[in-house]
């Protein structure tokens with residue numbers, strides 16, 4: 094293995110100014126851009142690092158920028174330097190046809206004048222530079238590339254950018270590793286690295302163990318930029334598999350039970366690896382109030398939710414009342430956004446959980462807080478319901494049988510069945526359905542009927 098590389102190379106001055114007009118058009122069109130619906134009015138540079146010299150055949154700049162956006166879509170609304178994004182900007186004389194989807198634009202001034210700027214993650218050489226930096230534990234400017242010593246990263250792995258719909262960008266290297274390059278980045282401990290690393294070190298086999306990660310050290314704070322994990326070859330995610338079985342009219346109970354067991358294994362390992370807290374009366378009341386607040390916010394934003402809000406609220410007041418019984422609950426670190434699409438099944442039938450970032454709209458501190466493990470259980474129960482509602486020809490009882498099997502599997506490993514705590518379960522399922530109403534209204538309005546049907550069911554608890 095070669096020695097760690099330490100270089101300090103700041104990108105040339107004027108780089109961002111020359112890219113500014115191109116990025117204003119390009120950035121909002123990216124699937125992973127979080128500020129949709131509000132124009133980008135400018136950028137401020139957070140850091141720029143030259144990874145391949147600007148005058149080389151392929152130039153490569155690692156750029157962290159804040160996008161300035163008005164606070165609301167209304168004209169004349171106050172602007173703020175908003176979210177920070179990670180960009181890998183490639184520069185070539187001209188783009189070969191295979192890189193056409195990566196085009197950012199032709200640069201007319203500044204250090205890249207006369208060259209074409211493009212999203213370098215589409216390109217082989219720049220993607221190799223990232224893996225090589227991880228393999229050697231490089232330090233380049235403020236960028237730190239770390240690797241787990243016991244997980245060798247081979248040379249010669251051919252990269253390809255994944256083209257699936259996702260919130261970040263992932264590069265697969267020779268079907269051996271997958272590098273998730275985070276797009277909207279925040280300073281602090283990122284659960285998408287923290288939890289898989291803790292689980293792997295705990296010996297839990299239900300998560301691809303991080304082999305390396307990229308960090309930016311800026312002004313005394315660390316920003317996680319990406320995580321390299323083993324690629325599960327030939328894997329299918331739980332959502333694809335569930336829809337496939339539904340289309341054939343087949344049940345999914347064996348897999349649902351295995352998923353329940355996998356979830357409980359992850360919870361057990363997380364509870365061992367990271368601190369847990371006891372929830373007493375005060376904390377449970379607080380949790381109920383937080384859920385009521387989220388319901389009010391969602392009902393304000395989505396008028397279709399309003400008729401159900403009073404009945405849904407009873408799920409949360411019941412949780413508050415439970416506090417008076419004097420029981421306690423344990424809260425621990427959880428996945429935070431668990432659904433069928435976050436579960437991968439290998440060709441040998443082993444399930445892994447991925448994407449521990451938590452619900453994307455929540456602040457980092459909230460995503461890292463210990464929570465009752467039933468939060469993830471509720472996420473999966475909702476997901477079986479989603480799958481059942483996504484097919485043209487419904488399969489009677491499909492979601493119910495999956496939900497029961499999942500809880501059974503969970504109880505086999507965890508030692509307690511989530512259904513024996515119905516008030517807790519109903520509150521969390523209701524909270525998740527409310528989140529989904531807001532999520533779908535914002536991102537996929539065509540899907541809104543799916544969580545709304547759950548809202549109807551959950552607002553008549555005797556049929557829930």
Ligand SMILES: Nc1ncnc2c1ncn2[C@@H]1O[C@H](COP(=O)(O)OP(=O)(O)O)[C@@H](O)[C@H]1O
Pocket residue numbers: 255257258259260261262263271273301322323324325326328330434437447448450
């Ligand atoms: N370790 C892995 N092995 C195989 N495929 C993976 C792995 N991790 C992620 N994927 C694939 O990449 C997709 C996106 O990963 P994910 O972590 O959910 O990214 P995002 O947060 O950007 O949505 C997943 O849906 C899955 O298909």
Ligand SMILES: O=P(O)(O)O[C@H]1O[C@H](CO)[C@@H](O[C@H]2O[C@H](CO)[C@@H](O)[C@H](O)[C@H]2O)[C@H](O)[C@H]1O
Pocket residue numbers: 260332430432433434448451452453472475476477479480529532
């Ligand atoms: O995977 P992400 O971390 O981006 O999660 C967000 O998007 C999910 C949709 O892609 C969304 O999940 C909802 O839709 C799924 C079907 O597409 C369904 O299986 C889930 O149960 C449902 O919540 C998730 O809520 C959101 O955070």
